[in-house]
Amino acid sequence: MMRDRLWYGVFLCGLAPFLWLVLLAVTDGLGANPIERITHFTGDWQLNLLLTALALSPLRRLTRKNIFIRFRRMLGLFAFFYVCLHFSTWLVLDQFFDWNDIVRDIVKRPFITVGFIAFLLLIPMAVTSTRKMVQRLGPNWRKLHSCVYVIGTLGIIHYLWLVKADKLVPIIYGSIFILLLVLRLQVPQWAKNLPALQPQRTGAQP
Ligand code: HEM
Numbered sequence: 001m002m003r004d005r006l007w008y009g010v011f012l013c014g015l016a017p018f019l020w021l022v023l024l025a026v027t028d029g030l031g032a033n034p035i036e037r038i039t040h041f042t043g044d045w046q047l048n049l050l051l052t053a054l055a056l057s058p059l060r061r062l063t064r065k066n067i068f069i070r071f072r073r074m075l076g077l078f079a080f081f082y083v084c085l086h087f088s089t090w091l092v093l094d095q096f097f098d099w100n101d102i103v104r105d106i107v108k109r110p111f112i113t114v115g116f117i118a119f120l121l122l123i124p125m126a127v128t129s130t131r132k133m134v135q136r137l138g139p140n141w142r143k144l145h146s147c148v149y150v151i152g153t154l155g156i157i158h159y160l161w162l163v164k165a166d167k168l169v170p171i172i173y174g175s176i177f178i179l180l181l182v183l184r185l186q187v188p189q190w191a192k193n194l195p196a197l198q199p200q201r202t203g204a205q206p
Pocket residue numbers: 036039040041043044046047083086087090112115116117118119151154155156158159162
């Protein structure tokens with residue numbers, strides 16, 4: 001794939017939250033509860049990037065510009081990167097590899113259960129995101145990658161369950177997610193009346 005300035009710019013945007021987190025860590029800027037801060041920060045960014053990646057297909061269809069789709073895989077993989085950090089923070093810094101506690105947490109705390117299922121579902125998606133896998137899986141690739149809507153739903157439920165008092169932020173995330181789901185289902189209908197779509201190079205577009 002041709003990597004131009006725009007590609008590096010988007011890449012830097014995906015990496016910037018991580019660099020910011022590292023900067024906070026090395027400058028003692030994570031506050032009184034660094035583990036909680038890292039967990040929340042990585043959880044937020046995983047959701048931000050997942051929703052941004054989901055917005056790219058409807059944007060492409062509405063604007064008729066393929067440029068948006070170029071970054072879907074990259075942003076999806078960044079979302080996976082942040083959920084790996086999120087999960088590792090919980091596993092290593094929060095649970096200290098105490099396997100009994102880990103299993104108990106996954107089984108007994110519903111918000112952890114759904115987050116964990118979402119994380120497991122993301123693994124096959126990340127593994128099959130290469131161009132080779134797109135070609136090898138054919139139409140099954142699209143079916144597998146539609147799972148992203150199940151993952152998004154679980155991620156929002158996870159957020160809604162873990163927040164005890166003010167649920168406004170997870171409700172805003174949930175509303176954006178529902179809007180993207182509606183766009184996903186409706187845009188192909190509206191797009192029939194728009195000018196023809198530019199031909200796509202990658203061949204993969206759920
Ligand atoms: C797709 C998967 C996931 C998404 C989208 C996600 C997202 C989030 C978000 C948005 C937050 C709250 C951030 C905030 O309050 O600012 C959060 C918190 C948290 N998540 Fe996740 N998460 C996911 C998976 C997981 C997994 C796999 C685990 C562990 C097994 C986990 C454990 C936690 C914990 C312990 C908290 C903090 C809870 C608290 O402060 O009481 N998450 N997550």
